[in-house]
Amino acid sequence: MRLAGKVAIITGAGRGIGREAALLFAREGAKVILADVDPQAEKVVLEIQGFGGEATFVRSDVTNRESCVALADAAAETFGRIDVLVNNAGITRDAQLIKLSESDFDRVIGVNLKGTFNVTQAVAPRMIEQGSGRIINVSSVVGLYGNFGQTNYAATKAGVIGMTKVWARELGRKGITVNAVAPGFIQTEMTESVPEKVLELMRGRTPMGRLGTARDVANIYLFLASDDAAYVNGAVVCVDGGLIP
Secondary structure, rough: OOOOOEEEEEEEOOOOOHHHHHHHHOOOOOOEEEEOOOHHHHHHHHHHHHHEEEEEEOOOOOHHHHHHHHHHHHHHHHHHHHHHHHHEOOOOOOOOHHHOHHHHHHHHHHHHHHHHHHHHHHHHHHHHHHHHHEEEEEOHHHHHHHOEEEEEHHHHHHHHHHHHHHHHHHHHHHEEEEEEEEEOOEEEEOOOOOOOOHHHHHHHHHHOOOEEEEEEEEHHHHHHHOHHHHOOOOOEEEOOOOOOO
């Protein structure tokens, strides 16, 4: 198993890609802390325990610094260390620039960008102390090329890439790798409400002719969390079916 004995925190683990990653990490031997504001994550813990994995749910709001510190403390107290952090939590509040409300702008910045900062700042000292760690930040291809109606989302995902590059430089010498994953069009609960006409357009723009799956993305999380990626640092890995050549 590729993560045997490792302890991993995954934010936004109750649904979608986060849920898939939690299940995959547990199957690969990791002890998983599922961090989410949604109690749905408790059901994922039961799924993991059902196949003999080890996991716990910590209700955590990434926009709240005290909550993030409590998350890091709970993980360390429960399992003794933190080997992997996946900053997966994210939201969208889409609107064109002239219609985008300040509250929706601030909310997306708070979760996607500052939330990534908050959790990482809470966890990094423990990784520095133990001399090792893997931090995986979730960006998006939107952070690389933009997207109509997503001023706030694109800003956060570009910012995540920038923070990843900085942290890779700062933490690499401490034995910690920091990388970003940039998914393209992925089929999750978030796409269930998208009209079929729009989904077809997404498929048409993707050279592989299909939407990605949560497992497609989780597989890259797993690689970056494993010893196979020991010399990968500061990278942005696109999981987009060739959308960005």
